[in-house]
Amino acid sequence: MEKKEESPRSTLKKTLKQHALMDAAFELFTNQGFGKTSISEIAEKAEVAKGTFYLYFKDKYDLRSRITAHKAEQILKRAWVESGITEDMNFEEKLLSLISRSMDILAEDRLLATFLVKNFGYSTLSKSGLLEEAIAMTGGDYHDPEIMLYLILELTGSASYSAIVNSEPVNIEELKPHLLKAISAILAQYKTNGTDKKEEK
Amino acid sequence: MEKKEESPRSTLKKTLKQHALMDAAFELFTNQGFGKTSISEIAEKAEVAKGTFYLYFKDKYDLRSRITAHKAEQILKRAWVESGITEDMNFEEKLLSLISRSMDILAEDRLLATFLVKNFGYSTLSKSGLLEEAIAMTGGDYHDPEIMLYLILELTGSASYSAIVNSEPVNIEELKPHLLKAISAILAQYKTNGTDKKEEK
């Protein structure tokens, strides 16, 4: 990150094997489940020797959490960029845009959705610092912002999951307006009767 | 128990071992996880021979799903009885009472909570017929009752989980009023021009 002058090859190469392992593992985890995937299988699919696995990961659990963090980061970055969020939007608008776009992205890739919903919890998020950012963005317009965001997050993740993976009770497209409206209702509950309230017209 | 009304011996004995296995497995699954629990361990804890396991269950997966169904049924029955629901309550009151009581029950037993949240999905519920009952109870006061209940269920289950198991972001006691209010807000969104009827537009 600093010098970056040298070691372009070795770093790249290392990254290559590591990525091959993560990609292979992701596919196997999502297809057959974490418990039924062996390290041998992962190495084989990644076209890497079994021993090489231990050069980059401590064990299967380590691998899984690294994949989870990586995938979640990817999604959020992409959703943020693609959601068309602008500075002049208020928090609710921003949040709904981000959630809406994230759902679209996940809907395109149900394997990814499965994986994240199963492995990405609130604790992962709070550790990442993103939660604090979001709280900061509320700008004091809401009371108990952490609990509020927690409820919204759990609702979104959990409700999206079955819709994406099983299309139950409805598919994700149909669910989206319902979910966004429910989120709005929750937000409304937490709104401090500050700035507005009147211009609801 | 006394004479021999029907066939108490065989049935009871059979049920005994089976239950011993289910109880032992439940405890092990919740304490150390499904993947890290072996059939030998289950049998040992149940004080039953290893081979006996295969007399009652096909494999670990079969055992798990049988436990899940059994526990969920137990909880709901108990919550219904204890929730003090009466005929003259409206749907919202009934639902909030039931959820509130279920949360209390789960809060008392975080192992049970963990287990159910991880293994009890919307599909299990919809298969059980309970969902239809609940929909019938709405009495037409809400539009899209299935989606509405789906959202509420996912929110409740998902949000309760982390609160019970990790006390994150707050413990279940603190979370409860927030959750119930959020549910109310969602219900309000789906209310058909009922009580008020007039100011709709």
Added chain:
Amino acid sequence: MEKKEESPRSTLKKTLKQHALMDAAFELFTNQGFGKTSISEIAEKAEVAKGTFYLYFKDKYDLRSRITAHKAEQILKRAWVESGITEDMNFEEKLLSLISRSMDILAEDRLLATFLVKNFGYSTLSKSGLLEEAIAMTGGDYHDPEIMLYLILELTGSASYSAIVNSEPVNIEELKPHLLKAISAILAQYKTNGTDKKEEK
């Protein structure tokens, strides 16, 4: 055993279960092999409790040898009767008739053929006393009758087996004339230049 006056029912009943077990076992042994057949399976197929097996047989091996003896006896009796052997035939004619008819019987039932070829050896035969009878029948027209019969028996059993079961290299119908001619040739080798030799014309 002593009285033998009574117990017609019990004997019959006993025989019933025993036969059910033998029949079930025969079918399973021939279909899936002796090694892959369990006592549970046999009992289940015979519609008899597992424990009942041990009332009639010591173990799987005991059962097998009892079946073998029983089936072989059946075949030979039937072949003898059906072969149209008469007193005025010479040994060669009798032997060829018996073999020919036995092959026909086995050809009709390849499972039986499989079973017998795999389990019926020379030693079983020699123990049964049938061999001595056959030797006696040669009437001194052949030298080394035991070895001669041994060769013929092994050739017949072994060659018939693959023909019946796999139709390899040809089916049993095609093989029969070849086999009978080969047997004749062997017999000729052992003929003592007694009675004839001249009229070979």
Added chain:
Amino acid sequence: MEKKEESPRSTLKKTLKQHALMDAAFELFTNQGFGKTSISEIAEKAEVAKGTFYLYFKDKYDLRSRITAHKAEQILKRAWVESGITEDMNFEEKLLSLISRSMDILAEDRLLATFLVKNFGYSTLSKSGLLEEAIAMTGGDYHDPEIMLYLILELTGSASYSAIVNSEPVNIEELKPHLLKAISAILAQYKTNGTDKKEEK
């Protein structure tokens, strides 16, 4: 053996464990029977870890068929070399020499004989291509050479077996002249026109 001509290390080592397993299994199979030999035993006798077995063989059945093919090849090669067959011999002489020598080899090693007779069938031979070679060698002097060879083979294998393993009805030494004469008799039956070769019209 010396430097490193090609890839002696891996190949040799691999071959070593594999051979150790095959040798151990062969001994156990012949001594106690296939069904009564466990993989653990084989591995233990081969002084190899249990898991190593599965590196080289799918299961016990795979192992058995690989051993059978290997042993049969060995015997035939050795018999051919040691039988003193020369170009100027006719087919009968060659065949009898080969069979005679094979019987000697098998007689020296009754375990090997047992194993091969039980597991080496006509189909194995016909798949190996050796049968075609033998047929070609007959040079048209016999009709139906395949059936003829089939009969001879089955007779030889089957008759040798009991003689070698049980010395019943006589031992292999005594049996040999009888068997060879029987084979000659069969060959004679199949000879095409003429003792000699010229008047083939």
Added chain:
DNA sequence: TATGAATGAGTTTTCATTCAT
């Protein structure tokens, strides 16, 4: 770094046999 043969503890699963009813 990278490899992959080797390991052996640990797991699942089968099944002959017993025995209380």
Added chain:
DNA sequence: AATGAATGAAAACTCATTCAT
């Protein structure tokens, strides 16, 4: 005689991890 639940020893098979190359 008949049953079949229960047993547990033993078998098959898996797999994370190590280590010599």
